[in-house]
Amino acid sequence: MQNHYPIWKNLLILSVFLISLIYSLPNLFGEDPSVQVSSTNALTQEQASKIEATIKTSGVTSKAFEFKDGRILARFANTDDQLKVADLLRDQMGNDATVALNLAPTTPAWLQNIGADAMYLGLDLRGGVHFLLEVDMDAAVKQAEERYTEDLRLALRDAKVRYLSVAKDGGFIKLKLKSAEDKTPVFNLLAKDFRGLKVTEPNEQDQIWLKMSEVDVREVKKFAVAQNMTTLRNRVNELGVAEPVIQQQGENRIVVQLPGVQDTTRAKEILGTTATLEYRLVDIEHDVQKAVEGHVPVGSKLYFDKNKSPVLLDKRVIVTGDQIVDASSGMDQDGRPAVFISLNGVGAAKMGKLTQANVGKPMAVVFIENKVETKVVDGQKVRHKEKIEKVISVATIQGVFSKRFQTTGLDSPQEARNLSLLLRAGALAAPIDIVEERTVGPSLGQDNINKGVLSFVVGFVLVVLLMAGYYKVFGMIADVALAFNVVIVVAILSMLQATLTLPGIAGIILTVGMSVDANVLIFERIREELRNGNSPQSAIYMGYDRAFATILDSHVTNLVVAIVLFAYGTGSVKGFAVTLIIGILSSMFTAITGTRMVINWIYGNRRVEKLFI
Incomplete structure (x- = not known):
């Protein structure tokens, strides 16, 4: 039979x-203003009970109080109660925990149990914070030069090449040899292990000046941005933010958007x-005292500990933060705050080799932090960078x-927790500055949602009325398929946990028009077949069969454009492209397969004299 599935x-x-309908349901339930309390060390049941008692004595009634995986989530009916409780808990917890404002979904448990969650809303719909960060490229290059200097000094010693000094000066690494005869082994060493350095020879015969090549400088800058983006993504994950946006802007800037975050203090700190x-x-x-007086040995560097006492250390670094793969805070055997550290293979090999050769000798741990403070100078805001280095x-x-050990000397458990978090997330390849900060309130996000929904409803209703009035029964079938097309798009976005933005809503509205366009092509083809004298059953079959090639061609063309937008676009363009890609695929399914099934139910397997089209 022609019209039968x-x-x-x-x-x-x-x-x-049916599956699409179920997985789209969570988006109907909305969100509750909530307060999230978390700590690097999981909160205990005793702490949770105290926090719950504090909320009850404050006179605020919470909609729900959840304690799970060492974190607390308290839900409230309005933002006033949320803010009041957040202030109380900050005073109570102090530095022992992080108290953050958030928006928690109200999806029923039976939907959560089958993995059905609402799709994430972007910054323009949900509210949150937007940061524009700038990577200090000059610092990245300087750090690379310092690494080259130390590596070169070590390589010369291992190769037993005689030299007087290796120092970084004015963008050059200046190597002074004992005699000009030592240049040949140096050139051989450079050609083998230091291809990223360009050689320039000054007038002095016993010197070699080295400079990073342009290609190497570009690679260092590119790596600095990429590494910082990875580190920032890890740090944001520690904050528990759902679907953050972290993307590069230009050569040296990174955009970070944290939807749903209303309290920016902790975010800026991390x-x-x-x-x-x-x-x-x-x-x-x-002698460390001679170093304090200004006579620092060539291979050493002067530091100070937390008590301002001088400490003379070897310039050679054993391991650094980028070789740390895991870090956790706790207490050592004497009850002191400690950070327990695990190294990667390279770092473990270095640490094992060094400790084996230096048992009984002292080793120091240097804490390095880069801070940026904004100060007002002559009425203008000036950003002041400060690098803090201290022996802890x-x-x-x-x-x-080698692989696992502990570090002590920290002032408090909170300092140990913060340090372990930063080490676990990874070290930044170069310092970053927050050059722009914007907060998008949830009221503005709700206004965007309302306008987006209104535009969708108006467009959808107009299309439904036009199709039903012009194509009668067939038009109403197309309207049902149109509704399910939207349901499928929402369900797929929810299952993928994609982020819906305002441009994404525009993409959904556009797919509504495209889905109707496919049905218009099919219905007009059926009408043409009826005018040519074909029977209603043959007209239905030939209408779908002959319109398929045209529909496929138009949808594939649009799909290619959407894929290009997704591949090369950024931010809001990607959001538009994602919904467009899903909408194109789902409209092909509903407009061709879905409507055909319903029409087969109505007109298939029976004699038909007239089609209401």
């Missing part, structure tokens, strides 16, 4: 519609802080260790 095909189509550790041997061969611990190497 087998039972399995009908069941498959109905299953798709995003803007550059903290890492360095492990160095203590220089016990030279000096301990004697008692035995050989």
